[in-house]
Amino acid sequence: MFSLRSLEIFYWAAHLHSFSRAAEKLNTTQPGVSQRISALENLVGEPLINRSSKPIALTSVGRVLYGHAEVVLRQVSAMEKDLALHEKTQRRVRLGVSETIVQTWLSAFLEQSSREFSNIEFDITVDVTPPMLRALLEGEIDMALALGPSVVDGFTQRKLNDFPLHFYARSGLLGGEALTYANASRFPILTYPRNTYPYEHLRDMLLRKTGRPPRIFTNSSISTIEKMALDGVGIALVAEGSLQADAQDHDLKQLSTDIVLPPLSFYAYYPLGVGGEILGELAQIAETTADRYAHARRRST
Template sequence: MFTLRSLEVFYWAGRLRSFSKAAEKLNTTQPTISQRIAAMEETVGEPLFDRMAKPIALTRVGRTLFGHAELLLRQVAAMERDLELNRHLHCRIRLGVSETIVQTWLSRFLEQASRRFPNMDFDMTVDVTPSMLIALQNGEIDIALMLGPAVLEGFTCVKLKDYPLRFYAIPGLVPDELLTYQKAPTVPILTYPRNTYPFDYLRELVFQKTGQPPRIFANSSISTIEKLALDGIGVALVAAGTLGAAKVDNILQPVPSEIDLPPLRFYAFYPLGFGSEMLEELAAIAQRVASEDSR
């Protein structure tokens, strides 16, 4: 009655509640999605979607078909996994990743993922966690390597690695070479953007201790933070091991500080259900590479 491809199109349109998002997910066009859904509705004799709803919603018949479609697609995916057919399938994964991981072990992850899935292509988005959370829930990315943990309905997360937060600066920038709470409102601190954990936590902590907010120069680019720190603009607050100059040329020095912040905790987030089998394998690869990176 229906081809597997038609069921897959219907499944993703129903899950994402959008023909356009289903088209992006399946690397096709919205008219193609609409045509397949229309053909399925003609076969069933009833609408599968309420197109007047915002966003679109499955009808009663659509919900019934959705349950059967998911079951069939899961069985096919299990067969492909058992026969290792998915290893050779050509697919595109939309990957969201935090820059801390870009600066540390992302290349090794991509290398091992490509070895496991030779025909897998990656569309990568480097962004902050709040933005990636929204993109993940909207179906705009398939898997995200970002800060956590977080409880997202319909998603799971796998622990990757903790990164201690450290202060770095050129020698002589911080008086007496110790960054205290009292110095934080006067010495610029170069760190991650607003609405991220380091920015918000640091601001609140210093404000509680001194009654004044710290001077924070926020930036989403670690390389930019590093350049500003090298130029003596301020003290960099980043995950340990992410600054090239601090690791190689020894120009930026760790700055002792009485300001103690919890580490950055990274997780792999991906949706549950059909389509998660390959994402689960990618999360396991990320977990293994992150573990190796800490040795």
């Protein structure tokens, strides 16, 4: 007989094209995954996975079983949802988060999620968007709160909120002047890493307007960018509300400027189908939390 656990392990190994990634997702070991799939192959009487290919690939019989396994697991997920079992069974969610969200409304999201799903444990990874989307595809995280929109095969996305981008500098750095294309080269611009939208868009705009490449210092840590700006190293370009000093009487001030960039747009990415049901509910909580944060920011300005 086919066991539900064996079908689940086979499904995820095939879906992620990796025994090790399936083991990580299902909180088991790689030898355990291999043994389960070998037992299924003995039961069927034929190989299900071509282990010599890189990454692993399904055989023709494996593709048949994969289709049936998906139907079975979807039905089990629907049953668990109808019986509210997904709210009672202990579960770990590996969550990737952009630092802008960490600095703004992540705590409120975790608090609300814990109230509604006390059975969930979060493993949180903070990173920029491109590595997070790769981690989603490779099964290293279950859900990402990241910049978008982006097309990620097999995943859906839910719009969360927009963050305007502002320039911040230590009082007196520009001598009371507004930041313009003409004087933007006087100090380095401190902003997000090279493989992110703000860096690419800013560099392109300044290069086109001035005819020379700008000086841009990049860093994945907003707190480091803030510290550098406070030390007078340069001018910070970050999302509204992401600086610790933003709402305080601090020496770091938002600059008047004619350099306007589109806002950062954040989305929740999570898989469709098997295993995605509770993640969809978490995405709804993230959307509600982001909306509340945006309304609170508008009321305070």
